[in-house]
Amino acid sequence: MTTPAPRGSGPGQEDVGPDPGTTVAFLGPFNSYSHQATKIAFPEDKWQLEPTTTIKEVFDRVQSRQCAYGVVPFENSTHGTVTFTLDALADRAAAYADTLVCDEVYLDVHHCLLGRSLPLSSSSPSPSTAPSSSSQPHSTPPSASSKKGTPLVPLTHIQRVYSHPQALGQSAGFLARHLARAETVEVSSTSRAAELAAADPAGRSAAVASEFAGRALGLDVLARCVEDREDNTTRFFVLRGTRDGEEEVERTEAGEADVYGGRRYKSLVSFTVPHRRAGALADVLDCFRARGLNLTSISSVPSLDAPFQYLFFVEFEGSKLDDPEGRVGGVLADLGRVAERWRWLGSWRNRRGER
Numbered sequence: 001m002t003t004p005a006p007r008g009s010g011p012g013q014e015d016v017g018p019d020p021g022t023t024v025a026f027l028g029p030f031n032s033y034s035h036q037a038t039k040i041a042f043p044e045d046k047w048q049l050e051p052t053t054t055i056k057e058v059f060d061r062v063q064s065r066q067c068a069y070g071v072v073p074f075e076n077s078t079h080g081t082v083t084f085t086l087d088a089l090a091d092r093a094a095a096y097a098d099t100l101v102c103d104e105v106y107l108d109v110h111h112c113l114l115g116r117s118l119p120l121s122s123s124s125p126s127p128s129t130a131p132s133s134s135s136q137p138h139s140t141p142p143s144a145s146s147k148k149g150t151p152l153v154p155l156t157h158i159q160r161v162y163s164h165p166q167a168l169g170q171s172a173g174f175l176a177r178h179l180a181r182a183e184t185v186e187v188s189s190t191s192r193a194a195e196l197a198a199a200d201p202a203g204r205s206a207a208v209a210s211e212f213a214g215r216a217l218g219l220d221v222l223a224r225c226v227e228d229r230e231d232n233t234t235r236f237f238v239l240r241g242t243r244d245g246e247e248e249v250e251r252t253e254a255g256e257a258d259v260y261g262g263r264r265y266k267s268l269v270s271f272t273v274p275h276r277r278a279g280a281l282a283d284v285l286d287c288f289r290a291r292g293l294n295l296t297s298i299s300s301v302p303s304l305d306a307p308f309q310y311l312f313f314v315e316f317e318g319s320k321l322d323d324p325e326g327r328v329g330g331v332l333a334d335l336g337r338v339a340e341r342w343r344w345l346g347s348w349r350n351r352r353g354e355r
């Protein structure tokens with residue numbers, strides 16, 4: 001049996017009413033990068049997309065079946081893992097026992113500095129802000145200098161830059177070069193940052209966010225591609241609840257051989273190891289090596305069992321439910337013997353390189 005996958009082919013796709021089977025929670029507000037990623041996997045004509053204010057709320061809605069799916073950022077290629085998502089996946093209070101990762105979405109992330117080209121008040125630029133390294137006069141039209149990562153107008157009037165901590169981290173070099181004296185303020189999402197910049201009556205606030213978010217609010221683009229690396233990409237996880245009596249993940253289509261030798265899929269497990277035993281983590285990793293399962297990421301968070309003890313996450317190529325050679329089933333059985341406690345968090349189609 002093939003479990004319905006997202007990307008427009010899921011249950012109840014003709015019905016866009018309040019049926020929880022057609023709803024997808026994502027980290028909002030609208031126009032966030034999470035919203036863009038969600039639209040890739042869940043076309044808006046078939047799915048009802050519901051913004052949340054926190055990543056935890058996405059997990060809550062999936063676990064409680066208020067929403068059929070959820071989309072959360074997992075890691076960024078420049079700035080690393082998203083700790084709120086790892087914390088929810090760590091599930092220390094067993095609040096998300098029925099929530100699994102069932103797909104992934106890669107999104108190229110290109111940030112803009114958004115704000116007002118000139119301060120809205122008639123006063124001159126604040127002496128407390130650093131002079132911009134741009135030497136262009138205010139009158140220069142943006143199109144005359146569209147060089148990536150270079151201010152399109154002087155930034156001397158910008159006193160404050162709002163953004164999501166991930167986006168600030170991804171643009172740290174630009175901010176240090178051009179806005180060293182401006183205050184940086186972390187907020188819950190890049191689109192919230194754009195809202196705050198738009199609400200500044202003096203026009204002295206800016207946001208690191210998408211051009212999309214700026215357009216929706218009538219903000220000027222003060223600089224494009226302010227991320228420190230051109231290949232800046234964020235990977236999102238699609239979450240869903242476990243379903244009784246049903247296979248857990250999308251399988252290879254009937255007759256479609258797994259020509260990638262397991263690379264068609266990825267899986268995620270979490271585990272703890274006996275903290276005081278030398279080589280305990282190496283023993284767990286050795287189980288993957290012994291079965292020829294390639295690891296694609298490894299992360300850790302404090303286990304909160306005791307100070308300085310950790311819960312590990314290992315992501316590897318292979319699926320629990322399309323496992324003709326039994327290698328994934330084998331390694332999960334090994335984990336039961338070698339790890340202190342462990343949990344399978346899902347298997348899904350490997351989307352790397354699809355876009």
Ligand SMILES: O=C(O)C(=O)C[C@]1(C(=O)O)C=C[C@@H](O)C=C1
Pocket residue numbers: 027031032033034035073076082109164166167188189190191234
């Ligand atoms: O703030 C947003 O727009 C988000 O969707 C969150 C988020 C993240 O947490 O990583 C998503 C993608 C970008 O890497 C920056 C921020």
